[in-house]
């Protein structure tokens with residue numbers, strides 16, 4: 001991850017190649033899945049049974065995942081703070097089911113000049129035809145060109161934005177000149193089931209039985225979310241992988 005500050009007088013642009021994902025609030029554990037599943041057979045007593053037999057718990061979670069009994073995976077909650085380019089948010093907010101979003105406003109506050117520039121490890125060149133292409137490393141010249149062109153363009157756009165604000169033009173109008181490489185921030189709340197569906201589409205993984213081909217930058221967000229979720233619900237995460245990363 002790179003995080004380069006390049007400040008110029010009067011136009012303090014900041015260029016980032018990484019994303020921020022923090023788990024700010026959660027109520028999520030494997031026991032939530034077990035509790036929800038066992039209520040159907042053990043009724044009100046089911047909470048007492050959870051810790052008694054770990055192997056049985058693992059087996060039950062795996063069975064629910066394998067046979068796609070999805071609703072027991074909904075009784076939990078994770079709220080993430082995400083800071084990423086707007087083009088990532090455009091893709092992210094297509095995920096409608098089991099997700100809640102609140103994003104910073106470009107109407108109520110002045111947007112900060114933080115912009116995305118691909119890092120050295122970002123594959124720059126697309127080869128093949130739509131639906132069947134791959135990304136390969138770019139040359140040093142291509143990386144240099146991308147960084148230079150983007151930074152110049154970002155600086156120009158932000159200077160125009162500030163010029164309009166200084167002239168008294170409303171933030172909600174002036175923001176139209178800003179590019180999708182501008183960083184935004186949001187809170188995103190989901191449960192394990194909706195997160196699994198998101199991860200199945202927005203990450204690539206060797207255990208996935210249905211491969212997806214996400215843009216790298218949203219995948220970076222997904223990978224970090226997955227890491228945080230796996231720490232909270234290790235049995236559920238393991239069952240997800242073992243069953244081909246198909247959301248139940």
Ligand SMILES: Cc1cc2nc3c(=O)[nH]c(=O)nc-3n(C[C@H](O)[C@H](O)[C@H](O)COP(=O)(O)OP(=O)(O)OC[C@H]3O[C@@H](n4cnc5c(N)ncnc54)[C@H](O)[C@@H]3O)c2cc1C
Nearest residue numbers: 091094095096097098099194197200201202212213214215
């Ligand atoms: C690699 C990739 C490329 C993409 N390219 C494009 C693109 O070029 N253009 C574009 O517009 N989008 C594109 N998308 C977005 C994609 O079409 C989906 O909008 C996005 O992945 C969210 O998936 P979803 O609808 O399954 O998720 P959610 O909205 O969270 O829905 C979850 C599930 O609920 C059910 N559901 C939700 N709403 C409905 C409904 N109205 N009717 C019936 N069932 C529903 C479906 O089973 C759905 O899978 C792309 C996504 C990926 C991963």
